[in-house]
Amino acid sequence: LPDSRTETTVSGKDAFVRVPLVEEHSLPDQSLLLFEQGTGTAFPLNESGARVWAMCDGAHTVDEIVDQLAARYDASRSQIEEDTHAFVSALAGHGLLVRQSPT
Amino acid sequence: VRRAWTSDWFRVHGFAFCLRTNHRESRRSLARLYEEFRVAEASVGAVQAVLESDGGEGFHWKLEDKTGAEAALPGALWGLEAALCEAAIVFQKRLIALHAAAASQDRRTALLVGRSGAGKSTLSLALARRGLSVATDDVTLIEPDTLRLLPIPRCFHLDPDSVALLEADGLRFPGEWKRSRFLVPRDFGGAAPAGRAEVVVFITGPREERPGIAPVSQAEMAARLLSETGQSSAANRETVSALSRLAAGASCYTLAPGPLTETADAVARLIRGG
Numbered sequence: 001l002p003d004s005r006t007e008t009t010v011s012g013k014d015a016f017v018r019v020p021l022v023e024e025h026s027l028p029d030q031s032l033l034l035f036e037q038g039t040g041t042a043f044p045l046n047e048s049g050a051r052v053w054a055m056c057d058g059a060h061t062v063d064e065i066v067d068q069l070a071a072r073y074d075a076s077r078s079q080i081e082e083d084t085h086a087f088v089s090a091l092a093g094h095g096l097l098v099r100q101s102p103t
Numbered sequence: 104v105r106r107a108w109t110s111d112w113f114r115v116h117g118f119a120f121c122l123r124t125n126h127r128e129s130r131r132s133l134a135r136l137y138e139e140f141r142v143a144e145a146s147v148g149a150v151q152a153v154l155e156s157d158g159g160e161g162f163h164w165k166l167e168d169k170t171g172a173e174a175a176l177p178g179a180l181w182g183l184e185a186a187l188c189e190a191a192i193v194f195q196k197r198l199i200a201l202h203a204a205a206a207s208q209d210r211r212t213a214l215l216v217g218r219s220g221a222g223k224s225t226l227s228l229a230l231a232r233r234g235l236s237v238a239t240d241d242v243t244l245i246e247p248d249t250l251r252l253l254p255i256p257r258c259f260h261l262d263p264d265s266v267a268l269l270e271a272d273g274l275r276f277p278g279e280w281k282r283s284r285f286l287v288p289r290d291f292g293g294a295a296p297a298g299r300a301e302v303v304v305f306i307t308g309p310r311e312e313r314p315g316i317a318p319v320s321q322a323e324m325a326a327r328l329l330s331e332t333g334q335s336s337a338a339n340r341e342t343v344s345a346l347s348r349l350a351a352g353a354s355c356y357t358l359a360p361g362p363l364t365e366t367a368d369a370v371a372r373l374i375r376g377g
Binding site: 023025028029032033035047050 | 320322323329340343344347
């Protein structure tokens with residue numbers, strides 16, 4: 001992803017939700033192209049990025065997303081955690097995700 | 104002795120123009136480039152493209168508000184051809200213009216995408232030397248519904264380094280090169296490709312010691328294609344959708360070019376499916 005416009009701090013207890021008006025184009029190789037209609041900007045996500053995006057539904061915390069990725073990919077949990085936090089932060093920085101308010 | 108003026112009519116993917124010239128070599132050169140787009144009669148709304156020889160003193164060309172004056176023929180041909188290509192792109196309302204060469208073999212077509220100076224022309228001619236059909240080395244239009252490829256053929260712009268590399272690679276330049284420096288895809292058997300793109304290669308720079316071809320995700324390629332339409336800062340939904348579908352139907356790679364012969368061999372294998 002390109003550098004985001006703003007810095008977003010991410011905690012494992014946070015849950016994020018996808019904003020409306022982001023168009024999703026799923027590709028056969030499991031990658032995903034996001035298109036933000038407001039700015040006309042496209043963001044390509046690889047397969048693991050697409051999985052994170054799909055789990056940003058407000059129901060999964062970042063820790064739960066990391067758990068699911070750690071069960072799937074052959075990398076250390078700490079590395080997956082670091083990458084996921086950075087990725088979610090970047091998506092939020094671009095205005096594609098918003099933090100879910102605690103209910 | 105001034106020669107008589109001639110008129111030839113062409114329609115390039117909807118863009119209609121009349122080529123008026125009093126110079127036989129110019130008429131022959133531009134007709135070679137646009138032969139497949141020739142139409143028999145005048146078209147409503149066609150613009151005039153004029154290339155005039157001053158009878159030994161130089162050449163003037165004109166296309167709508169664009170004009171040029173050149174002492175020698177190659178400059179005049181290149182100037183008018185560039186203006187015609189730009190006008191054909193600007194004319195489009197729905198077709199998506201990509202900065203891409205189109206090369207095919209046995210009905211398998213590849214788009215070679217990259218900015219000016221990325222090496223599309225040199226690589227295209229090296230592929231033509233290997234028997235591939237190159238329809239354009241620079242601009243391909245995409246029909247957004249069908250994803251049909253509509254190349255705009257261009258004359259090859261080659262600097263002396265590229266010519267030396269291509270000659271070392273075994274390319275024999277036709278006689279037109281010495282006469283007018285105006286070579287077109289048709290001179291190497293290039294014809295419009297059939298069907299959609301099955302391979303998309305995005306050329307990155309600069310040239311490396313060895314060519315590097317790496318697969319990229321289809322989403323990454325769609326975003327890169329978007330950057331080559333000139334619409335990246337404010338893309339529209341139809342363009343994004345079409346380029347996503349184009350990438351979805353293709354094997355996608357980046358190419359870091361290396362020495363020409365190795366690079367062209369590797370890309371030719373990729374296109375042939377080897």
